[in-house]
Amino acid sequence: MPLETLSRIQRPPRLSEEVSADLEARIQRGDYAPGAQLPTEKVLAETFGVSRAVVREAIARLKADGLIETRQGSGAFVTENPKSLNFRLSASGESALLHIFELRTMVEATVAELAARRRTDADVEVMRQCLDRMEVALSSEADGSEADDDFHLAIASATHNQYVLRLAEFLGRQFSESRRMAWVDHPRGMESPREAQREHHLMLAAITAGDPAAARQAAHVHLRGAAERVGIDLPNDLGGISPKK
Template identity: 45%
Template sequence: MFQKVPARALTDTVAEQLLEKIDSGALARGDKLPTEAVLSEEFGVSRTVIREAIARLRHEGVVESRQGSGVFVTEQAGIRPLRIDYTDTATLESVLQIVELRRAIEAEVAAQAARGRSDASMVAIDAALARIDAEEAAGGDGVAADVAFHRAIAQATGNPYFLKTLAFLSQYLETATRVTRTNEARRADFSRQVREEHQAIVAAIRAGDPLAARNAAQTHMYNAARRLSQGSQPDPAPGLADAPARGPVH
């Protein structure tokens, strides 16, 4: 009559409640956690679930095991690593929300690249852009080349945290990127728009124009979200494929 509760859900619940206790100060830094047996009884779950929940918190640096002493809240427990659960990205809405986040970052990345790009970084960006066409011409989906292109722009900023943040977000957008790339290959208007948007970003960076680079990157990400949303729709009627992409509504 009832659906079984996945073990992962139990683990998530235990981990979240332990985190709440730590965040509230009920379990302060340096405090020892109750034993597995005690936690198992209080939560009403198996010791296996408790071990998995604690292992997750240990992986995130929230708790640490001390041989022969038990598990303790770490001194850096208040510092949380950024984490997005893959189950949270299973819907189109959630993917589009991550694209929104990436849009804000990509816009600033492009602007900073325009301010600080060197001749060497410009060569790398040009080469990365050329690789997208080469990969597609060879029958590939262009996803790896597309990621490398945006990474080359981030490298041009000289800020390693831009690289780390984009790499973090990209792993949750890989499936969406493949979907949009497939749509772009199927629809000539999509493919052309992407190429022109990339070229506009590169031209603005080359010109050393931060405002134009920011606007070009924002437009590209707005349109990427639009293409993702429209990808499942039928191909446009003859003549409409050549219509210019509509810009974002401000």
């Protein structure tokens, strides 16, 4: 369909969500068929009257939802079966973001605990290599989000439970872009990923020591810290440590 028919979005709040919702509706209606390529980032920005950063966030949301895939050097394409998704996470507003962090905390704390019970030396080495890659990124102020994603997946893999790993892979797709933004676009520069890295080391130490309780608490520390860095205060009833005063 002609791009000129796409509605321009004028309302300033949460522009990326509105752009992604508009594109999602068109995908679900079949305006963009499975396998079809979306317009370029530049064209979408001009069409919707928003910045390219807003378009990138919208594309990242659609990718996390499994509606599109991006190909290096080629652009964004609709997935082959976008209507098959029954469960997706959409952090639309502070309340939804809080609920997602609650979900992450419940899942990732238990995963870390189980990993501490079952990890092998090989599992620990994979986690350590992920942290080493993040250290290199920190030292050069580069994007270490891929290593960040891999670290969390390595913890899930250390449970030696294929369903835990599949769930972690799903959640990882949802949060990959938020981790990337923490590395690249955070207003505090590299301090945010440095704080996260300190928390990662606590998690690795507990898992390496085979201490399930410490691993669970370290995961709580990390998730509470991650939430606070985006302005979310997790409730006390999730367990783990108390919030910072």
